[in-house]
Amino acid sequence: MIVISDVDYFIGPVKILDGVNLELPKGGISALIGPNGAGKSTLLSLIARLMPLQAGTITVDDLTVGACPNNTLARRLAILPQASDAAPLLTVRELVGFGRYPYHKGRPTPDDHAKVEDALEAFGLVPFADRRLDTLSGGQRQRAQVAMTYAQDTGYILLDEPLNNLDIAASRSLMRVLRELAAAHDRTIVIVLHDINYAAAYADLIVAMKGGKIVAKGTPDEIVTEDILKEVFDTDPKVHRIDGKVMIEV
């Protein structure tokens, strides 16, 4: 379980997060939604210790973010890096191999190699394993990144707007993979999403944020309603329920 207590965050004089208290349960997919500037990404970055906490505490199970050793947290929690072009020279296998770094510190054991092959297999990356990242499409690169996170073997996986720049096929395939990870591999996924339809379709829990505060938290059925959407996003899209699924009009 991730417990966030009394977290404030300022950038200069601007308050980005305002006394956030939130518990994210272990297991399943939790989606953070909200308008631009609501503080979703900031909150995710704070959980992943990408930025130092200014006030409040965040714990991941028994580990306190910021107080526990970096490497210990790296075996417990992973954040999917933005599809970066920082390492175009790496092959897919090398990139996935980095997922094992917190365990072997540069000296991979046969077990680490096996886990990497396992991840390549699980994500259908075997045909591309020796291709360089800069020769892959955006969707394939994203998959390689997820495979790396999978190889990192952490209970918690955080993703910050992973669907940006992905077409519908790649988006759906990524969300299904995450579903699968949560269901079959017992991983806890926390994801920032812009498209509420994706959140409604794939998340178990939706947390709505606005102006640095948590506005609502609940199942897709409870959260994706015209009232709450109007309150959170200041716009009034129609919500339809088709075959028991929630869908909003865009």
Added chain:
Amino acid sequence: MFKRRLILLAVLLAACTAGYLMLGAQGNWGFVLPFRGNKLAALIIVAVAISTATVLFQTITHNRILTPSIMGFDALYVLILTVQIYVLGAQEYVHLSQAGQFVANIGLMLVASLALFGTLLSRARGDLMRMVLTGIILAVLLRAVTSFLQRVIDPNEYAVVQGASFARFTRIDVELLAVAALLTCCALLVTWRLRHRLDVLALGDTAAINLGEAPKHNMFVILVLISVLVSVSTALVGPMGFLGLLVVSLAHLITPTASHATLLLSSALISALTLVGGQFILERVLGMSTPLIVVIDVVGGIVFLILLLRRKYR
């Protein structure tokens, strides 16, 4: 990876080394070999120090066009030297033992570069253009302050400073060489042990934190290594200008890989090959007295422009 290319480079380097030591030697071998050997050792120490410092710097700043020299690390060293002579006077300064001067310089260099570049890098690291501009302006500023101080000091003292401000391989101090070799070896050993961590840091800050490495802490460790390496090579032969940029760009061409183990080796070999081979050809084959650094700066400067124009920063 690229084992054959590395071996080929090593063989070429060995050939140049042999040629440099033996060719055109007249008279007593017992005199010629140690004499040339010292110079050779200095060339190799400087070559490896510069290439390693450049690789380290490019890794923590995530780019391929900035080098410690371009950012003014060696200008800072010369400034520190000038300030010491300005404050102490050349008499006092020359009275210090060579090794004493050296250690004092490196200590001051560490403090100054951590204060200066540590601040600069923590603020502007994500913004390459801002770093290029700040770095180049900083280097110009450091050189301007240095030359101002050199103008106000006594001409005799100026001669002492001048000796330290230009790259030259003609006068190598043996006592200094031993200290330099020791320090360089220590720094290289630490760097080699960090090679896997460097691979992770090169992935970017988010990825590095995700994998359990703290970019900021590592950046300071690496800045210390860079300061030591740059101080050593500047103390030994003076500022080396575009050498680092030239050899690391070549290393990226010859061994295109993200693995620092390979990159550190190949850039060190190419750097040593450039200096030893270049000196060998200039001195022995062409019999010219043109300082090698002039040639390196011309070629390196062109490479810098090409890299800027091709926008291949990363």
